[in-house]
Each structure stands twice: as C-alpha cells, then as structure tokens.
Amino acid sequence: MSSAAAKKPRPKYLSLAALLFEIRLPAPAWVSGLHRLSGALLFFPFAAWLLYLLDTSLASEQGFVHVRSYLAMPIAKLGLLVFVWAYAHHFCAGIRFLFLDLNKGIDLPQARMTSFIVFAASIALTIFFAWRIW
Amino acid sequence: MVSRIVVGAHYGLGSWLAQRITAVIMAVYSVILVVVFMTGRPISYGVWKELFTQGWMRVATLLFAISLGWHAWVGVRDIVMDYARHDGLRLGLQVITIVIIAAYVGWTVQILWR
Numbered sequence: 355m356s357s358a359a360a361k362k363p364r365p366k367y368l369s370l371a372a373l374l375f376e377i378r379l380p381a382p383a384w385v386s387g388l389h390r391l392s393g394a395l396l397f398f399p400f401a402a403w404l405l406y407l408l409d410t411s412l413a414s415e416q417g418f419v420h421v422r423s424y425l426a427m428p429i430a431k432l433g434l435l436v437f438v439w440a441y442a443h444h445f446c447a448g449i450r451f452l453f454l455d456l457n458k459g460i461d462l463p464q465a466r467m468t469s470f471i472v473f474a475a476s477i478a479l480t481i482f483f484a485w486r487i488w
Numbered sequence: 489m490v491s492r493i494v495v496g497a498h499y500g501l502g503s504w505l506a507q508r509i510t511a512v513i514m515a516v517y518s519v520i521l522v523v524v525f526m527t528g529r530p531i532s533y534g535v536w537k538e539l540f541t542q543g544w545m546r547v548a549t550l551l552f553a554i555s556l557g558w559h560a561w562v563g564v565r566d567i568v569m570d571y572a573r574h575d576g577l578r579l580g581l582q583v584i585t586i587v588i589i590a591a592y593v594g595w596t597v598q599i600l601w602r
Contacts, residue, residue, distance in 0.1 A: 390563075390567060393563050393564075394564070394567060396560075397560045397564055397588075398588065401556065401560075401592055405592060405595050405599070409599045411536060412536065412537060413602070418536060419533075441518075445515065449515070452508060455508065
C-alpha cells in the first residue's frame with residue numbers, strides 16, 4: 355500500500371451526503387441514478403396525477419374546461435415540467451440502456467458521451483415543452 | 489413432498505426481458521401520442537373525446553397501462569429490494585406497489601370504457 359493511500363480514512367462509507375458532496379460520480383452513474391429517481395417519481399405521484407387529469411378531462415366538457423384552467427396555473431405547469439423532465443430522462447436513459455444491453459457503446463469514451471447526450475436531450479425536451487406551454 | 493424453488497434459474501431473466509419489452513411498447517406509444525399532439529388540430533373537448541373513443545386508441549392505451557404496470561413492478565421491486573432491508577417493511581412495500589398497480593390498471597379501464 356502506498357503512503358498516500360494509507361493517510362486517507364478507511365473504510366469509506368457511501369452515504370447519500372458523500373455521494374452528493376464528497377465523491378465525484380462519473381456521468382453514467384448520474385444517468386443511472388436519475389433513471390431510478392425519475393422512474394420512482396413517474397410511478398408515484400405522476401401516474402396517479404395524469405390518470406386523474408385524463409379521467410376528469412374525458413368525463414365531461416366541464417371537466418375538460420376545468421383541467422384546462424387547472425393546468426394554466428403556474429404550480430400545475432411546474433408540475434408538468436417536472437413530469438416532462440422525468441419522462442424524457444427516463445425515456446432517453448432507457449434507450450441508452452437498451453443499446454448497452456446489446457453491447458453497443460460500452461467503452462468508456464462512448465459511455466460518457468452518450469450520458470451527456472441523455473442529459474442534453476432530456477433538458478432540451480423540457481425547455482422546448484416549457485416554451486410551448488408558457 | 490413438493491419442493492418449490494421460487495428463486496431459480498431464469499427467474500430474474502424473465503423480469504429483465506419483460507421490462508425491456510414493455511419499455512419498447514411504451515416508447516412506441518409515447519412517440520405516436522407526441523406526433524398526434526404535434527401535428528393534430530388544436531385539442532378541443534370534441535377532438536379529445538373522439539381520440540379516446542376510437543378502438544385502436546383504447547386498445548393501445550390499455551396496452552400502455554398494462555406495460556407500465558409490469559415495467560413499474562420490476563423497477564419498483566428492484567428499488568424496494570435495494571433499500572428496504574427489513575423483511576416486513578419490504579413485503580409491505582411490495583404489497584402496496586401491487587395494490588397501486590392494480591388500481592392504476594383498473595382506473596384506466598374505467599376511464600377508457602365508460
């Protein structure tokens with residue numbers, strides 16, 4: 355063991371705080387972690403929220419008008435934006451994982467590049483959606 | 489004597505494959521829906537209602553809901569297995585997940601065939 359390594363306190367425990375503030379995770383790790391987080395958010399609460407919106411908007415014309423005015427509120431638009439980001443990230447990262455399953459893009463430079471493409475694409479889609487609804 | 493092997497070979501492989509197949513189904517539906525929104529007429533109540541009255545849209549949406557339920561079961565179960573270390577808590581969370589998925593699919597059927 356080299357002397358430099360020996361000075362560091364070991365073992366190092368991977369707490370959430372350590373992952374966020376001490377350790378620089380590689381880009382693919384962020385894609386993976388955010389894929390999990392966005393998936394959890396899409397399952398709950400977003401799926402329930404969207405089913406409620408679909409239900410109300412299809413039930414009657416009054417319901418449709420209600421949903422339209424409800425979604426015009428800034429807080430509801432913000433919710434939609436978070437949903438769109440989560441959906442876009444989960445979608446793009448998921449397609450990346452499908453290619454990884456087929457052994458495409460598994461070497462480090464490509465894996466890093468496609469990670470940044472996933473971040474860029476999902477953020478771009480979210481910004482485009484924001485521009486459309488505001 | 490019956491010996492059951494619940495966790496055997498291919499058990500995880502089936503879930504893994506199901507998650508991928510349902511992902512592709514949902515991706516195709518998502519792209520179709522976005523295209524409908526982008527190229528379609530401005531959405532009034534009549535247009536909206538008519539879209540979800542068509543047979544293909546009802547079947548496609550139901551297929552999406554079932555895919556989502558299956559996909560989410562594999563994904564949420566992975567999350568629960570990773571973080572819920574206590575057996576009782578893990579079982580409870582898995583039961584809640586199944587109940588939520590069943591409720592989502594039932595609600596979707598109710599919305600589509602009213």
